[in-house]
Amino acid sequence: MAPKRGSSGGWWPQGGDDDEPAEKRNETGEGEEPERRPPRGLETPGTRKSSARYSAFVGAAFVAIIVIALINLVNDDDSGILGVSDADAGLPLAEFAVPDAAGSLPGDANVAQDDCESSLNPCPSDQSRTPACEIDAMAGEAIRVCDLFDKPLAISFWFTRGGDCLGSQDAFDDAAARYGGRVNFLSVNVRDTRETVRSIVDERGWRVPVGLDADGAVSNLYRVGVCPTIVLAYPGGILYRAQIKGGNLDTGEVNGIIADLLAASRERAEASR
Numbered sequence: 627m628a629p630k631r632g633s634s635g636g637w638w639p640q641g642g643d644d645d646e647p648a649e650k651r652n653e654t655g656e657g658e659e660p661e662r663r664p665p666r667g668l669e670t671p672g673t674r675k676s677s678a679r680y681s682a683f684v685g686a687a688f689v690a691i692i693v694i695a696l697i698n699l700v701n702d703d704d705s706g707i708l709g710v711s712d713a714d715a716g717l718p719l720a721e722f723a724v725p726d727a728a729g730s731l732p733g734d735a736n737v738a739q740d741d742c743e744s745s746l747n748p749c750p751s752d753q754s755r756t757p758a759c760e761i762d763a764m765a766g767e768a769i770r771v772c773d774l775f776d777k778p779l780a781i782s783f784w785f786t787r788g789g790d791c792l793g794s795q796d797a798f799d800d801a802a803a804r805y806g807g808r809v810n811f812l813s814v815n816v817r818d819t820r821e822t823v824r825s826i827v828d829e830r831g832w833r834v835p836v837g838l839d840a841d842g843a844v845s846n847l848y849r850v851g852v853c854p855t856i857v858l859a860y861p862g863g864i865l866y867r868a869q870i871k872g873g874n875l876d877t878g879e880v881n882g883i884i885a886d887l888l889a890a891s892r893e894r895a896e897a898s899r
Contacts, residue, residue, distance in 0.1 A: 724837030
């Protein structure tokens with residue numbers, strides 16, 4: 627776990643915020659339908675679908691999410707999809723640096739939290755390393771998450787293998803254009819090739835910075851198990867919450883999530899004065 631860092635909590639953008647906080651959404655649990663009726667939204671008016679077909683759909687979707695989670699989760703006692711537990715709130719974000727998809731820097735992400743590969747003190751010379759947020763950004767070739775801690779921060783994790791959440795990234799890019807003066811945005815692709823990511827970015831016209839997590843190290847560090855996962859942090863890099871959804875978010879939903887982050891950051895700043 628990354629060492630805790632302090633935060634003044636005093637940041638707030640100039641001017642008022644006209645955006646309403648995100649609406650809270652009801653959560654629905656799984657279970658058998660006693661009247662054999664599919665859930666609202668899956669049934670076409672005037673038609674009936676068998677409960678067996680619906681059960682197969684739910685079972686396949688559940689298995690897909692579990693498989694994705696197992697692929698991406700870090701294997702330790704603290705594993706668990708980020709944002710599921712309220713205990714994560716208030717923790718400092720783990721530091722990382724990723725190659726910029728728009729650049730030419732090769733290699734995997736740097737997720738080192740300190741300058742030594744072991745706990746030995748002093749650190750043996752052959753085990754020294756450069757922490758993620760102390761690397762040379764190399765004129766924009768690398769993206770250091772710590773450079774984005776001066777404002778509220780939204781990080782969207784996505785991948786194409788085993789999931790389809792490009793629509794959510796379209797909405798995330800729209801939100802970045804709308805809130806970019808008040809919130810920092812970073813898109814992180816997990817395990818796709820640079821060529822694939824660039825092709826998608828060019829085709830869809832995204833302007834938000836996109837980092838490459840080629841080997842999934844950042845995804846594991848943040849315990850990402852669902853596409854999309856949007857990590858929301860207060861100024862100073864302190865986790866507010868994570869938004870996870872097994873499907874696409876539309877522009878209105880993402881705008882609401884960002885408005886909620888701004889409102890929560892404002893409340894936190896005012897409470898610390």
